[in-house]
Amino acid sequence: MPYEFKAPIIDFVIYPGQSKVFTIEVTNNQNGTASGTITAEGPIWTMLEFQFGTFTVEGGTTKTIQVKLKPEASTMPGIYTGDIVVTLGGMTHRIAATAAVELLEEALLDVQVKALKTQIHPGETLPFEVALINMGATDEVDDVILNYSVIMIEGSEVIATLASETVALQDINKFRREIELPDNAKSGRYIIEVTANYWHTRKYALSSASFEVTTIPAPLLALKKVFTWWGTWLILFFLAPGAYFGTRYLSKFMKRKEEKQRYSLPLSWDELPKEGAPSVVKVGKVAGTDKPAWFDLDDLTTHAIVAGATGSGKTVSAMVIAExxxxxxxxxxxxxxxxxxxxxxxxxxxxxxxxxYEAFGLSKEDVQSFKGLIFEIRDPEDITRIDFKNWIRPGELTVFTLNKLTTGQFDQTVRNIIARIFEQTWEEASGLKTLIVFDEVHRLLEKYGGLGGYVALEKAAREFRKWGLGIMVISQVLSDFKEAVKGNVLTEVQMHSKGTDIERVRKKYGDEFAERLLRQEVGVGFLQNPRYNRGKPWFVHFRPLIHSPHKLLEEELATYKRLGDIVWQIRDKIADMKEKGQETSDVELELKLAEDKLKTGAFRMAEIYLDGLGGRMGVTAGKLAASAEKEGEAPKKPAVKSKGGGKGGSTKAKPKKK
Ligand SMILES: Nc1ncnc2c1ncn2[C@@H]1O[C@H](COP(=O)(O)OP(=O)(O)OP(=O)(O)O)[C@@H](O)[C@H]1O
Ligand SMILES: [Mg+2]
Known part of the structure; x- marks a missing residue:
């Protein structure tokens, strides 16, 4: 071999803005000097930099060429391929190169500094503590560049700094540093300021703590002041006993007040969701205060998870948002x-x-029901027949009950729902259009007997946003879901809880939050979204509901379901008719009238309409469903059956357009 080329396997996973360096070796086994070139071809070429483009290699030696793979910060995620083409002495060698540029998950970091002395003299060192907290969706925050400075408050003059350092953290990184003050520091108030540059220097966090510099020894100064003042003597003899009891009372009072405040701390009022925008609604009160807790419904497009122990008020809280x-x-x-x-x-x-009600400014007059329809899912396959776009109706809700399903079927149903939604075509939307609620999703987790159907939720969480479809999942446990849905579910509602979720909270937000969740009353929980309160949770007492918190009476439910069943079948019929090119506008209108009656609970009227319409269209299975239920038999998916008998392929006969 006159020339040899040696390169590593170039198949890297890389983030925009990140860089990786590797080397290529070219060996000249000939006697004379050979000259060569190195270039790149294919889509990868824009992100490759070579140490030099042309080079020479003396006979019997090896040359090492450094290559840097560096996608720009603005590079779109994707797989980029190409060849690195090296020539030497007229011989060409191609090296395949692949770079998978992945979406950079945005890190979020909080920095906190605490001065460990509040008074200090010139020339002394100030000890301080720095805490870095990972508040974001990324597992780690790397390359955090820290800078420390002491600044006099008056005049903002920097009087001391420490060399900057680079650290990394997973959850929390807490450490101590010291900084020496110059001998000639003036007395006055100062701050120690810590700045953190992170996320490839694109993000920035800052914290400061104040302390005082005095020129005479503090105790001496105080003593002198005290004993040269006549009042001291007066206090010693007359007021001291009174003061003793007074301060005892005061300290108790302060402690109570502090406890109350801790209830809602740390809170940046300015950084909570604020009223004003049409999408902002009131969901209760900020716990421990009388101030309203606002919630931006548009935040639901980045989805929400409501977690908590059983009976902690998860479903009710989610229902408040739903109302x-x-x-x-x-x-x-x-x-x-x-x-x-x-x-x-x-x-x-x-x-x-x-x-x-009263505590939340509600009265009996505010009580109301909502418009909606109820359908019973008895088989995961039922889902493939649903045209979800039909159920996107302003101000209305459609409930698909899944209580007749086994755990395995529930799992499959969730997968089918998500697959079905993906199958339909949706228009892009900017704000929230439809909220999709999945209650009791912990049942999808393996440890609750599920088959892992929650993984499908991850894809949904990633994609639904652009269609204005928000997902709200309700689960007894959060940690396991967090893993699966990672950065794609931005709002967390955490109600009273125990176990692993408390440990997660403790690790992520600290003891106070964890302790507080442990003793939280029903209906109180925290909300967390990186957009608000600097990523820290804030506690909310959810208001009571205005609709019924209980399942409808079995009897009512049976009627709803029976009539719902007829509606469903008529819909299928209409779809078939449309496919055959038949005129359907009359039946559609009649169906709409019947549905309107059903939605408002006017069963008798709905029944009259539906029986008439159903009769004319040859739909009788709804009645079958009713009789099956009366006889207490296991329901046999009458809707599916009645269709299946006639024509097998009806599943695909869904209306493609409205
Ligand atoms: N904000 C609230 N105001 C008043 N009462 C509430 C509130 N939240 C919950 N409750 C009461 O607590 C009960 C249990 O609440 P909920 O059904 O929401 O709990 P859950 O966490 O969903 O429980 P499960 O794990 O059983 O589903 C409710 O029936 C209601 O009586
Ligand atoms: Mg519940």
Whole structure:
């Protein structure tokens, strides 16, 4: 071999803005000097830099060429391929190169500094503590560049600095540093300021703590002042006993006040969601205060997870948000393994819940039900027949009850739902259009007997946003989901909890948050979204519901489902008719009238319409469903059956357009 080329396997995973360096070796086994070139071809070429483009290699030697792979910060994620082409003495060698540029997850860092002395003399060193907290979706924050300076408050003069250092952290990194003050430092108030540059120097965090510099020894100064003042003597003899009891009382009072405050700390009022925008609604009060807690419904497009122990108020909190969604004339689709969400169709009559009305500025007049339809899913396959676009109706909710399904079927149903939504074509939207609720999703987790159907939720969380579809999942545990859905679910609602979730909270936000969650009462939980309160959670007391918190009565439910079944079949029929080119506008209008009656609970009227319409269209299976239920038989998916008998391929006969 006159010439040899040696290169590593060039197949890297890299983030925009990041760089990787590797080397290529070229050996000249000839006697004379040979000259060569190195270039890149293919889409990868823009991100490759060579130490030199042309070179010479003396006979019998090897040359090492450094190559840097560096996608620009603005490079779109994707796979970039190409060849590195090296020539030497007329011989050409191609090296395949691949770079998978991945989406850079945005890191979020909080920095906190604490001065460990509050008074100090010139020439002494100030000890201080720095805490770095990873608040973002990334597992680690690398390359955090820290700078420290002491600044006099008056005049902002920097009087001391430390050399900058670079650190990395996973959850929390806490350490101590010391900084020496110059001998000639003037007395006055100063701050120690820590700045952190991170995320490839694109982001910035800052914290400062104040302390005082005095020129005479502090104790001496104080003593002198005290004993040269006549009042001291007066205090010693007359006021001291009074002061003793007074301060005892005061300190108790302060402690209580502090406890109350801790209840809602740390809180940057300015950085919580604020009222004003049409998408902002009131969901309760900031816990421990009388101030309203606002929530931006548009944040639901980046999805929400509501977690907490059983009975902590998860479903109710999610329902409060859902009530507000409906009041804003947006639509909701609920997948409900408990049938509790059917209560939306009835006004609240629960006295216990009403007891809290006054505290939240509500009265009995505010009680209301919402418009909606209920369908029962009895088989995961049912999902493939649903045209979800039909159920996007302003101000209305559609509940698909899943309580007849086994855990395995529930799992499959969730997968089918997500697949079905992806199958349909959606228009892009900027704000929230429809909220999709999945209650009791912990049942999808393997440790609850699930088959891991929650993984499908991850894809949904990533893609649904652009269509204005927000997902709200409700789960007894959060940690396991967080892993799967990572940075794609931005709002967390954490109600009272125990176990692993508390440990997660402790690690992420500190002891205070964890302790507080442990003793949280029903209906109180924290909200967290990196957009607000500097990424820290804030506690909210959710308001009571205005619709019924309970599942509808079995009897009502049976009627809803029976009539819902007829509606569903008529819809299928209409789809078939359309496919055959038949005129459907009359039946559609009649169906709409019937649905309107059903939605408002006017069963008798709905029944009259539907029986008439169903009869004419040859739909009788709804009645079959009713009789099956009456006889207490296991339901046999009558809707599917009635269709299956006639024509097998009807699943695909869904209307493609409206
Ligand atoms: N904000 C609230 N105001 C008043 N009462 C509430 C509130 N939240 C919850 N409750 C009460 O607590 C009960 C349990 O709440 P909820 O059904 O939401 O719990 P959950 O966490 O979903 O429980 P599960 O794990 O059983 O689903 C409610 O029926 C209601 O009585
Ligand atoms: Mg619940």
């Amino acid at each position: 507000e969604v409906l009041k804003k004339e947006l639509s909701i689709i609920v997948f409900d393994p408990t049938a509790q969400w059917t209560g939306f169709l009835a006004p609240n009559k629960d006295e216990k819940m009403m007891k809290n």
